Amino acid sequence: MKQEVRHLDFFERYLTIWVLGCMAIGVTLGMLFPEASRTLGALEFTQGSHINAPIAVLIWLMIYPMMLKVDFGGLREVVRKPKGLAITLVVNWLIKPFSMALLGWIFLHLFFRNLGLMTEEAARDYNAGLIILAAAPCTAMVFVWSYLTNGDSAYTLAQVAVNDLIMLFLFAPIVMLLVGVTGVVVPAQVLIASVVTFIVLPLIAAFASRVFLIRAKGKEWFEQTFLQALKPVTIGALLATLALIFMFQSRNIRENWLAVVLIAVPITIQVYFNAGITYWLMKIFRVPHNVAAPGSLIGASNFFELAVAVAITLFGTQSGAALATIVGVLVEVPVMLSVCRICVGSRSWYQANTGSPATSVDG
Numbered sequence: 001m002k003q004e005v006r007h008l009d010f011f012e013r014y015l016t017i018w019v020l021g022c023m024a025i026g027v028t029l030g031m032l033f034p035e036a037s038r039t040l041g042a043l044e045f046t047q048g049s050h051i052n053a054p055i056a057v058l059i060w061l062m063i064y065p066m067m068l069k070v071d072f073g074g075l076r077e078v079v080r081k082p083k084g085l086a087i088t089l090v091v092n093w094l095i096k097p098f099s100m101a102l103l104g105w106i107f108l109h110l111f112f113r114n115l116g117l118m119t120e121e122a123a124r125d126y127n128a129g130l131i132i133l134a135a136a137p138c139t140a141m142v143f144v145w146s147y148l149t150n151g152d153s154a155y156t157l158a159q160v161a162v163n164d165l166i167m168l169f170l171f172a173p174i175v176m177l178l179v180g181v182t183g184v185v186v187p188a189q190v191l192i193a194s195v196v197t198f199i200v201l202p203l204i205a206a207f208a209s210r211v212f213l214i215r216a217k218g219k220e221w222f223e224q225t226f227l228q229a230l231k232p233v234t235i236g237a238l239l240a241t242l243a244l245i246f247m248f249q250s251r252n253i254r255e256n257w258l259a260v261v262l263i264a265v266p267i268t269i270q271v272y273f274n275a276g277i278t279y280w281l282m283k284i285f286r287v288p289h290n291v292a293a294p295g296s297l298i299g300a301s302n303f304f305e306l307a308v309a310v311a312i313t314l315f316g317t318q319s320g321a322a323l324a325t326i327v328g329v330l331v332e333v334p335v336m337l338s339v340c341r342i343c344v345g346s347r348s349w350y351q352a353n354t355g356s357p358a359t360s361v362d363g
Helices: 015-032 034-041 053-068 072-080 082-114 120-134 142-148 153-181 188-217 219-248 250-255 257-284 289-300 304-315 320-345 347-351
Strands: none
Touching: 015 034, 015 219, 015 250, 015 320, 034 219, 034 250, 053 188, 053 219, 053 304, 082 120, 082 153, 082 257, 082 289, 120 153, 120 257, 120 304, 120 320, 142 153, 142 289, 142 320, 153 188, 153 289, 188 219, 188 304, 219 250, 219 304, 219 320, 250 257, 250 320, 257 289, 257 320, 289 320, 289 347, 304 320, 320 347
């Protein structure tokens, strides 16, 4: 049976261009209006909270609609597809953050620092940002990647729901452990505050809103009308957040453009490594391709919206850690699109000699 060819919509198809455009606009604004940049960067909810008010509001406008899509009823799919879920969870929580910490140490501390391309302090800050980036699995763009690879939407939903629940408990400890190893001190109260602000509260608000609106208006209205109406808000908030972050990072990017290129190296390798190991394990354990493809993408992608927010909260808007998470935004979209193409193009190879059908309910 011929597989349906799926395409991104206009915004998603050119997301890399929009990100680059926001980078150019933000850097230009930061260069032309440095005082305004410093003033906005200094705005906090409360003194000493380190949570930038404009960024927090915009990220809420991004994360809340994304979490509205999570139907925790999809958790029952865990029982139907335990192997695929288990493999992705192992990669997400036991391999990805630790492999990123290792790659960051190898490239930033051993290679680039010894070559005189960055200082030891800069390497520590950048590596902290990379760890934060890798410590939370993506919950939003995963739906796009799954769609492009003809993935099982129920499995994708269940995986995202489980990861959201796990993030509540493991994100902060993993960041504290791995970032602490790099020599950077992570204030526990600040990290916990950022997790509550950017995960717990929007998740609770989204869950309550979803239940109330579906009961009041019906699921079809909720998905076809309400969520669609919020899509421009999400897109606008994403672009505004990127422009504002690049504005705050304007001087850092202009003076450290080489660092942007160097930071992209371990991020790119990490994405391909984690996607590859997930895909390979899925094949070994005879998981259906429509579960393996989105599973490999979930195993490799990062929750960059949360990472940017946490890095800014912990280290400030102009820190090396924040810059590293921003490089993640630039790198992830084109790299993940290439992983989608690899998964689709290798479907015949994946299904050969495994006894794994294209679709199944017992993965």
